[in-house]
Amino acid sequence: MAKSNAPITEHLAYLLAQANREINRQLELRLSKEGVPVEQWRILKVLSDGDGHSMGELADAVLLNHPTLTKMIDRMVSDTLVYRVQDPNDRRKVLMFISDRGKVLCKRLNSLAVDQEEHILESYGDKSTSELKRLLESLIDSSN
Template sequence: METARLLTLAERQFTQRISTALTSVGGTVDQWRVLGLLADGQGHPMTQVAEHVILAAPTVTKIVDKLVSQGLVYRRVDDADRRRVLIYASARGKAALRRWETAVEGERARLEQEAGEDLAQLAEVLTRIVARLS
């Protein structure tokens, strides 16, 4: 299906450019996505983090382990359910996220300049498609 191929190509090009911007400031796309979710200050279980970043749980565990070792996130047992562990962004993690967001916003601005209004329209169309297919 040509639509699937085009979506894949666009996603790969977009992600590669975002990845390059994040690498320049010490982050990765997956780490940025994880910290983006955790920045709300609420603890999130690993299953929710995995769903948000659209990755398998073992992969997310490795990402979170690395973020823990860097002091960017921490784990804490859920007070409401002692069997669950929640992941939180640390103050250091929130500071890293701000740096990463600045890099991403710069690249996003360049992408929007190159793609023009098509990028905003694509986001609107994809939002509607995802909602309809869910």
């Protein structure tokens, strides 16, 4: 049974927030070399399969609320990293695509992100990393 007087550092919610904050901060630092926020990297990465993704789909995938995504996409359209196309099959929907410029940027960002993953692998270890990933995936699964 969980104790209600346990220090906050023993709560799973807190540990997740703390770990996320730290890892995200590191990634942010690397991506800032290209002046791109983490969320934009996520967007480019999801779109880099070349398919069209609706805003709703994209919002889920990149962990952003709809209005926040809309405004971020507005900026990225201005920067010609992505573009909107009305879905011909369902005209309520907007399909997002990555541009050539977006693809080029995404490649550079991917390599910065991989740098970080490798840095984590070094200091944290191969075994721990893959075990942690496995557990996180299963936690996410069990929460739906």
